[in-house]
Amino acid sequence: MRAAYASAIDADDPLAALSVGDLAAPEPPDGWVTVDVRASSLNHHDLWSLRGVGLPADRLPMILGCDAAGIGPDGREVVVHAVVEDPADPRGFSLLSERHPGTFAERVSVPAANVVAKPAGLSFTDAACLPTAWLTAYRMLTTRGRVDEAEAVLVQGAGGGVATAAVVLAAAMGKRVYATSRDAGKRERIAALGATAVEPGGRLPERVQVVIESVGAPTFEHSQKCAAPGARIVVCGATGGMVAPLNLPRVFMMQLDVLGSSMGTAAELAALMDLLVERDIRPVVDSVHGFSQVRDAFARLERGDVFGKIVLDHTR
Numbered sequence: 370m371r372a373a374y375a376s377a378i379d380a381d382d383p384l385a386a387l388s389v390g391d392l393a394a395p396e397p398p399d400g401w402v403t404v405d406v407r408a409s410s411l412n413h414h415d416l417w418s419l420r421g422v423g424l425p426a427d428r429l430p431m432i433l434g435c436d437a438a439g440i441g442p443d444g445r446e447v448v449v450h451a452v453v454e455d456p457a458d459p460r461g462f463s464l465l466s467e468r469h470p471g472t473f474a475e476r477v478s479v480p481a482a483n484v485v486a487k488p489a490g491l492s493f494t495d496a497a498c499l500p501t502a503w504l505t506a507y508r509m510l511t512t513r514g515r516v517d518e519a520e521a522v523l524v525q526g527a528g529g530g531v532a533t534a535a536v537v538l539a540a541a542m543g544k545r546v547y548a549t550s551r552d553a554g555k556r557e558r559i560a561a562l563g564a565t566a567v568e569p570g571g572r573l574p575e576r577v578q579v580v581i582e583s584v585g586a587p588t589f590e591h592s593q594k595c596a597a598p599g600a601r602i603v604v605c606g607a608t609g610g611m612v613a614p615l616n617l618p619r620v621f622m623m624q625l626d627v628l629g630s631s632m633g634t635a636a637e638l639a640a641l642m643d644l645l646v647e648r649d650i651r652p653v654v655d656s657v658h659g660f661s662q663v664r665d666a667f668a669r670l671e672r673g674d675v676f677g678k679i680v681l682d683h684t685r
């Protein structure tokens with residue numbers, strides 16, 4: 370079947386490690402089901418995989434992709450939840466494309482519990498944006514960040530998939546939202562989504578109770594400075610650098626919580642989809658590419674001039 374996969378590891382030039390071509394369809398183990406993929410979406414995770422982060426060479430070739438929406442084995446429209454229980458992994462789980470073939474293919478196999486009904490009100494391309502970036506932002510805000518107790522939220526690196534999702538969701542929940550971006554054009558676009566746009570490191574008019582961090586080293590000091598007493602700084606990634614100093618006096622004097630967050634549960638994915646339908650919210654889509662343009666889609670993600678999600682339409 371047609372697939373986009375990592376055929377090598379290249380820390381410096383991830384696109385050189387990407388191949389597109391025919392691979393054998395997965396053989397689903399007992400209790401797994403196969404979904405015909407109609408749409409998928411790219412995540413920074415796919416670039417990390419090509420660079421060898423979380424994907425050792427002995428697992429190659431590996432079909433990439435965490436996110437998919439499609440048709441389940443009983444003909445229902447479904448969304449694939451990418452978190453697979455995995456006792457062999459130190460986290461207790463792995464994401465599709467780390468140990469099991471991912472979603473950038475005609476078909477993907479997952480445990481039956483990883484298939485969630487797609488609401489009719491969401492298109493395949495919209496639904497395919499949700500299982501990684503939007504689910505991560507939803508869990509960061511709700512379960513981890515306790516945003517219901519907050520009045521104001523700061524989102525760092527506003528153009529990204531997780532960040533645009535966090536801005537839209539926090540604004541829909543009635544919070545005052547501040548968002549930083551390095552790019553003036555992205556600051557304009559994030560303001561149109563309901564945030565007050567700020568230059569990186571810029572002073573906010575107030576301290577916030579929740580910070581959504583996916584940038585890491587370049588923004589982490591600012592995140593700590595902007596945090597109100599008792600605030601939650603919720604970290605899901607570190608695109609701009611993996612190591613950042615903690616200002617310990619600030620952490621203990623302001624009683625800050627620095628919390629890690631990864632993906633979310635299938636129940637959280639279902640709740641997120643219900644929220645989108647109920648409030649008529651749709652994911653922020655940067656661009657939709659036919660599957661045959663998957664390499665262009667990866668190049669766009671790598672350049673970083675992205676605002677929202679890059680989607681692959683598997684029907685063309």
Ligand SMILES: NC(=O)c1ccc[n+]([C@@H]2O[C@H](COP(=O)([O-])OP(=O)(O)OC[C@H]3O[C@@H](n4cnc5c(N)ncnc54)[C@H](OP(=O)(O)O)[C@@H]3O)[C@@H](O)[C@H]2O)c1
Nearest residue numbers: 413526527528529530531550551583587606608609631632
């Ligand atoms: N733990 C999890 O479950 C989980 C889930 C999803 C994502 N993640 C991680 O979260 C991160 C974001 O993912 P994504 O898919 O949203 O990525 P993305 O769409 O590629 O967005 C990354 C954003 O980070 C900002 N950025 C990148 N480099 C920067 C730098 N040097 N300085 C300042 N800002 C920088 C950019 O914002 P501006 O251009 O607007 O400044 C960019 O739009 C990735 O590292 C990913 O691996 C983790």
